[in-house]
Amino acid sequence: MLQTMDKEARLTEEAHRLYGLLRTVSKDKNSHWSYEDCLKAAPYTLSINRFKKEQNAVILAHSYSTPDLVYGVADYRGDSYELACKARETTADIIVFAGVWFMAETAKILNPGKKVLIPAGRAGCTLADAMTGTDMKKLRALHPGVPALCYINSLAEVKAECDACVTSGNVFDIAQKFLSDKLIFVPDLLMAKNLEAELQRRGTPKEIISFGGSCCVHDKYRPEDVEKLRTDYPGIKIIAHPECPIEVCRLCDYVGSTKGMFSYVGSSKDKMFGMLTEFGLVNRLEAEYPDKKFIWPFGVCSYMKKNTLENTLEALVDPRPEQLVEVAPELAAAAKKSIDKMFELAQ
């Protein structure tokens, strides 16, 4: 009887903790996280946090994963670059990556001695899945001598064929460091256009050769979405990810990585922001800037949302084979060169 009461008290306490973190966060377009939602999540967050400690695991969550993971169990939350840094430096025995496959694969490449788990299993990404290593080899053969950058949203077999990897947070600065007048940037065709325009704006123009990939979330925004936000919400600041089409980015007040967008909101005196990016980032901003208002037209990454509290617990307790990330050592070594080059050039 006493044990049952203890258990109930712990669940109630955990639900209150979660509610304190999530009550300002939207669950969908029409509702916020309720106390009842938090009470349902509580048994999972309690168990995950207990197993995490017992097994010396660390949980990394991309800002696009769901807020119960981001705030309930993650040790670190952030963009691709920040999480790659955390994966590289962690001394934990196990890395649980609430993100998509290329992120977990990168973590394994950077810290091969660790057990790396991805709750969602082989959660793809339309960018990473757009291109194979063979495609990359062919592209390089067509443009001999042209340096090649790959977006971190790519498979290890593509990274292995490139000179350096980049993220949305450092792509412009790293590309500028290459002195050639042409540069290959794959696989995102839309980000390639934004890169070309930004280099032109900085007075260091380059021809960017790309591939046909695009993000199925960010490639949907149109100039009309920006115009509608400005009409409906006078004075609004509109921010976008560089995976959006250039015609959209040109109309926005700020374009940057998920971390860049986060910092822009944090340092801005403005109170209302139109968000041309994935819902998870909107949730993070709602949690951390409750005094500001975020208008989000649409945009959900179904791959990121495959990570849940349920499969995170499953991965920690008894992982399915597809939740365990392995990369062949030769491939990992070749891909690591381009990722290490990014760390060097990002200094």
Ligand code: 13P
């Ligand atoms: P960030 O590096 O900006 O977090 O972007 C990752 C991503 O997948 C965006 O769609």
Ligand code: SF4
């Ligand atoms: Fe890939 Fe787009 Fe999802 Fe980011 S939002 S993981 S680029 S599909």
